[in-house]
Amino acid sequence: MMLGGINPAVLIASLMVAAVPIILAAIGELVVEKAGVLNLGVEGMMIMGAICGFAAAVATGSPLMGFVGGALGGAALSVIFALLTQFLMANQVATGLALTLFGLGLSSLIGQGYVGIKPPPTARLDLGPLSDIPVLGTILFRHDVMVYVSVAAVAVVWAVLRYTRTGLVLRAVGENHDAAHALGYHVIRIRFLAILFGGAMAGLGGAYLSLIRVPQWTDGITAGAGWIALAIVVFASWKPWRVLLGAYLFGGIAVLQLNLQAAGARIPVEYLSMSPYLITILVLVIMSADKSRAAAAAPAALGKNFHASR
Amino acid sequence: MNRRTLLASAAIGLGLSMTGAAFAQDKLKVGFIYVGPIGDGGWTFQHNEGRLALEAEYGDRIETVYQESVPEGADAERVLTQMALGGADIIFTTSFGYMDATNAVAAKFPNVKFEHATGFKREHPNVATYNARFYEGRAVMGTIGGRMTKSNKIGYIGSFPIPEVIQGINASYIHAKKVNPDVTMSVVWAYTWFDPAKEADAAKALIEQGVDVILAHTDSTAPLAEAAKTPGVIGFGQASDMISYAPSPRVSSIIDNWAPYYIERVGMLLDGTWESTDAWEGIGGGEVKIGEITDAVPAEVKAEAEALAASIADGSYHPFTGPLNKQDGSAWLAEGETADDATLAGMNFYVEGITGDIPK
Structure with a gap:
């Protein structure tokens, strides 16, 4: 089946791949923000994940170790943020921005020796006969493992936030840290762990870029993906499945517009180029249009530092 | 940090950089503004190689400074002003989009020389422009591409619809068509100079459309990395040699030597x-x-490409030689006529046979 010279099955398969880095980074940031911390350093943590993952994969020859390295790299950078904001009470916005700048610079320094090197290839997950199902096989069963991990991560975060005690405590800390503290929860410790998780997920997203999507190391490889992830968390009003939807919309339209151009569709390129941003924002804003609920969606303590002395 | 401390620290920072300039006044200070990171492996990497060659050539007589990843537009003006205030004697601005910023800042610093790459505006006596005839290289790549394609579909990843890129699209199409009349060209505009993920996606979209020869006019090596995933797809190094992707997908390259x-x-x-x-x-x-044209290219095609390059080099052949029509069918160059530099420098039309519109 072809539509306007484009095979929809191949397109959907590409969009799932294109959205992975954004999903991973955004779902991590969602947890961080649900805990009441605004970490604007996603871009920096992603790119640290990209270079650390790349370096680890090249050193060990194993893509799996690459992803572990990427997660560790992202988490390591987020430790700096956590120490500054949780223990030294630094301003979260300024610290997050500084983290991005620091991450971009540090990754470039670490990456000096890795330009032009090819990482070990990541094999597609072999799902046997499932991959051969027409259409559905192309869309769902011919991906690398990280595509499935990204969807699973959304499901797990959603389930944990919604159905578990851990999720409830995390949300409590994000809504009202004084109350959570009064109930005996360790606000700082919980936030620290949430920030680490966010860093690790952003690192995974970055590693996906450098190991699978682009497969190479180039300075500034994330080129703004972290900022898109941040925006999607807000426009998705802090709901995990909407993050997935937003990322697929963004990734999907970004891929679609390139395909339309390649297929020679007669739509002005300017409109095609702006469409991913425009449509993603429009759809998510309309979904969150109910004002009373939208206001309730943002964690009440978002961006506020907590100190136990009060 | 509140706003006042921020301003104060900015002022101190500026003061420090000014004193730094005062000490270094006996040396000529050469500044560079880059559109991407120097590690992009392509465009900016080559400009930086040029900067390093400068340091090697003049040693202690000069000092170089550079700023990476400067966005085109208003930000460029700020960075340029800062560099001029910092004591630079000559500043090379290395992307088309810095054209207006370069001229605007040049007006304010008549004693500083400005050199703008790939542009055409010289509004002040202290502004010079420089460019390279990349389209000559594109003609050679087009010839190889036209010979090598099996699907007869060539893809071109354009950055921005500016004359330099359009020259490249036209030159590669004309020469691919010359050796292979069945060739068609798909152009994808990425609207970025540097975004590896997007460049890879653009290459992927082209490959999904059946393209098996990819020409890229963006700055990173990502299109080659994407081409490497599909056997049979070839591409070319752009701006830099990108030799790590040889012998295939990178079968040859256009190297900017600044x-x-x-x-x-x-x-x-x-x-x-x-x-x-x-x-x-x-x-x-x-x-x-x-x-270097790799062994993935048959010897006779390699010889043909090298002969073309040689004839361009000695001036016996111009890549834009008539008869050539514009896309709408109107006559552009008569038989044997060659394009003049002014038309090329402002090129805003496709030649006959390319489908699609140039974004305005």
């Missing part, structure tokens, strides 16, 4: 003979080099 120009111009400034000029050299002048 070092001779930078050395010449800074030398002129040291001698006091610098003046505003418009330099535009190609294969013949050594500014554009054709990277």
Whole structure:
């Protein structure tokens, strides 16, 4: 089946791949923000994940170790943020921005020796006969493992936030840290762990870029993906499945517009180029249009530092 | 940090950089503004190679400074002003989008020389422009592409619809068509110079459309990395040799060689003979080099491509030689007529046979 010279099955398969880095980074940031911390350093943590993952994969020859390295790299950078904001009470916005700048610079320094090197290839997950199902096989069963991990991560975060005690405590800390503290929860410790998780997920997203999507190391490889992830968390009003939807919309339209151009569709390129941003924002804003609920969606303590002395 | 401390620290920072400039006044300070990171492996990498060649050539007589990843537009003006205030004597701005910013800042600093790459505006006596005839290289790539394609579909990843890119699209199409009349060309505009993920996606979209020869006019090596995933798809190094992707998908490359120009111009400034000029050299002048054609290309195609490059270099052949029509079918160049530089520098039309519109 072809539509306007484009095979929809191949397109959907590409969009799932294109959205992975954004999903991973955004779902991590969602947890961080649900805990009441605004970490604007996603871009920096992603790119640290990209270079650390790349370096680890090249050193060990194993893509799996690459992803572990990427997660560790992202988490390591987020430790700096956590120490500054949780223990030294630094301003979260300024610290997050500084983290991005620091991450971009540090990754470039670490990456000096890795330009032009090819990482070990990541094999597609072999799902046997499932991959051969027409259409559905192309869309769902011919991906690398990280595509499935990204969807699973959304499901797990959603389930944990919604159905578990851990999720409830995390949300409590994000809504009202004084109350959570009064109930005996360790606000700082919980936030620290949430920030680490966010860093690790952003690192995974970055590693996906450098190991699978682009497969190479180039300075500034994330080129703004972290900022898109941040925006999607807000426009998705802090709901995990909407993050997935937003990322697929963004990734999907970004891929679609390139395909339309390649297929020679007669739509002005300017409109095609702006469409991913425009449509993603429009759809998510309309979904969150109910004002009373939208206001309730943002964690009440978002961006506020907590100190136990009060 | 509140706003006042922020301002205060900014002022201190500025003060420090000014004192730094005062100490270094006996040296000529050469500044570079880059559109991407120097590790992009392509465009900016090559400009930086030129900067390093300058340092090697003049040693202690000069000092170089550079700023990476400067966005085109208003930000460029701020960075340029800062660099001029910081004591730079000559500043090379290395992307088309810095054109207006370069001229605007040049008006404010008449004693600082500005050199703008790939642009055409020289509004002040202290502004010079320089460019390379990349389209000559594109003609060679087009020839190889036209011979090598099996699907008869060639893809071109454009950055922005500016004359330099359109020259490249036209030159590669004309020469692919010349050796393979069945060739069609799909152009995808990425609207970025540097975004590896997007460049990879663009290459992927082209490959999904059946394209098996990819020409990229963006700065990173990502399109080659994407081409490497699909057997049978070839591409070319762009701006830099990108030899790590040889022998395939990278079968050849267009290498920008800025070092001779930078050395010449800074030398002129040291001698006091610098003046505003418009330099535009190609294969013949050594500014554009054709990277080694690998064994993935049949010997006769390689010989044909090398012969074409040689004829361009010695001036016996011009890549835009008539008869050529514009896309709408109107006559552009008559039989044997060659394009003049002014038309090329402002090229805003496709030649006949390319489908699609150039974004305005």
